[in-house]
Amino acid sequence: MNWTLVSRHLTRYSVGLAIGGVVISILLVAQGENLGRFVNVVLASSFVSTDAVLNLARWTAPLILSSLAFLIGARAGIFNTGVEGQIIVGACVAAIVGSSMQLPAIVLLPITTAAGAAAGMLWAYPAAWLFRRYRVNEVVTTLMLNYIAVLLCNLVVRVFFLAKSSEGHESITVTSRPIAESAAYPVFVGSSSASWTVLATVLVFIAGAIALLSTRWGDEVTAIGGSRKFASYAGIDARGVQFRVFLLSGAIGGLVGAFEVQGILHQFIDGSLTNFGWNGILGGLLAMNHPVGIAASSLFLGMIQNSQLAIQQFTTVSPYMVQLIAPLFILIFAIDPVKKAIQTIRGRNDN
């Protein structure tokens, strides 16, 4: 463990959080809100009861995974802005597979999940291939694939898999047929929406963190992200590893979609997955590229999402304000003067 580095990061976080807290407080007070009550509402919605905690877990889990999807790419020097699209395609395919087959849970559950992950991977494939072969900027390709993902999934669901009411009327919104019961992960307790996908998410996250931090593969990925030339010099197949990491990033994105469908939604609903991918990028950036940081940043973002409804109900704060919080923190963490100020405060001088 490099304690100097750890303490440096901690300082940076605390200073960033303090600045962010002050800015948000100013914004809240300007809207005429009582700070104490606001904090109370936010904390209560996530921590006041077992259900509240489970709801927090429900919102944190997909953020952990989508942050991991982004972060694995980012560690290898790939800025995958397509997590959003990969989630949607994963959800769509999981909904289709889960609703098209009648099999026992032991078979259908993993097949549906795997189909979602595979779909996410496939959706990342064109961008990954172009990146590997021609070094086409991945930000552009993945971003554009997001739009195609939304529209294509809507089209496919509307034409082939549209939900029908019991009277046989087709749904007016783009909503797919519900998945088989044997394809759904059960919830922990009936009063909360947290399902067994939360546990699966934790396992995937731990595996990912260990892989990134302790394995040769993880070191190779980080080396490529740090300097491709260094990686090649050390005999690492930089292009190949990047390509596979790109696909893995897509697969994890697809997994988020599959888990959402299998654990919560039980069908594909247009618009219900909006911003999951973007929040994952926020989470990854807030975590400053460190896997362990994901747990913290996802909890933070999850808490905000979880309290959104309560904030609208019990405070005078505009719902847009809530969405502002996370990007605001990113901005603060990204600002160089803050970094520099912290460095000066610490009197850092390695040279």
Place this chain on the structure above:
Amino acid sequence: MSLADESLIGGGGFGGPSPVSPGAAAVILEGLRKSYGSVHAVRSASLSLQAGQVTAIVGENGAGKSTLVKMLAGVEAPDGGTISVHGKKVQFRSARDAAISGIGMVFQETALVPQLTVWENVSLGWETSSRIRGIDKHAIVDRLSAITKEYGLFVPAERQVGALPVSMQQQVEILKVLYRDAEVIILDEPTGVLTPQETEGLFKAIRVLRDAGKAVIFISHKLNEVLEISDIIYVMRAGEVVASATPGQLAPRDLAQLMLGNDLPIVERVKPEAGLPTVLEVSDLVCSKFGSAEKVIGPINLRLSAGSVLGVAGVAGSGQDEFIATLTGLRPAVSGRIAFQGKHSVVIEPGPAQSRSVRALRGAGMAYVPSDRGSVATLATRPLWVSAIAGRQRNPRFDWHGFVRKRKAREFAREIIRDGQVKAHSVESLPSSLSGGNLQKFIVARELADNPQLLVVEEPTRGIDVGSAIGIRQRFRDLASSGCAVVVISSDLDELMEVADQIVVFFDGAIVAEMDRNDATVESVGAAMTGLARMGGA
């Protein structure tokens, strides 16, 4: 020398050469100080610059030369001390301030806009313009040609800078300084990028400037150049000016001793035994040029036996870099083959899969010290121990079923630091926190750790002080005497003469000369580098 001598130089005004009384101090620096955090880059430096003289400043890396002249040029603000120009104390807030006071600096890396023409570059920021007609090109070009004529520089005003050779670009930099009426011209390591012939050309220009009454500051690592061109030499050590001397009194070794503060060892060489087996055989190797699939390098034919050192010379961009990238497995060959007889034999033939070539070559005992220490040889963003196992990450010593054996890696990093006498805080330090010389020692020690059969080294001592440089060269010679074959690519011809047994010269994508060390001279190698002498039937 008297620092009190503050008489003004002749009141001839700026621009043209004015008759100057010798001994008049144009600029006096007194007690200048600068620290970065806890590091005292310059402690207390005092010196005076005479008009019509070339003043050299020498010193090891980190002795404070660059910081000192940067303060003079207004690039860095001093923490204390004074600068007086013509007896008047000045304070520069920017390089522009300094330029207005007649002090101009030619930087190590040229700061030109390649897309613009010479006259545009020279006048950038100092344009003669009027509100109605915009930039007055005629006035600028006229003034430029007056300056070039006066100082005997030959720079075409209308040419695009990016299309000019490096030596010409440097002249544009000098022109830029002259255009701003500089009386003090600072040249920071100007010969690093030049061939011997081009260096001669630069010296001619410097002499003209000197004779025209300019005060020239010359900073260089190359001591024989310093002795050739300067009128007075200041030696800096640990942020202080420790000695001054005139060239007549000194030999390069004396100067080096002054810089180091102790005796300078010489590289000892043992002549390689004859009849040792061939380690490396390159036959009809053709590789493609960087950034272009059509242009090719080669065909290259080489044979290197164990225990000998091959020096590779060439002006930047002559094909030696592509050759090395192919030799080390980083770039696929177009045709031909490379056969390496190390711990086992490896043959590199055209095809993709570079990472496999790199691993195969390393596995057979090839070691490689690249010229880019910060982003190729080490990983700047991770602790030193990560860079320590670079290329060895699959070695069972550091790999346990796919998991990194971090404790072993740290242990190994400590071994390297100890064996290479690297000054590093700990194995957790970032490579960027090491000085250039220490980082290179670290890289060399790492590459030599497994007793390589073939060592490829690029620019082993670029930017490294004399003391460490000799230590590094000595390691290569020692390695050769223990039977390793060494390939050294260097733009420093003196270095090649010091370590190599044979020298090959690249020019325009081919080997144009191949000579034995004993037959080669700096002049003959230099001539081959510029294509003046094609030898070996090319």
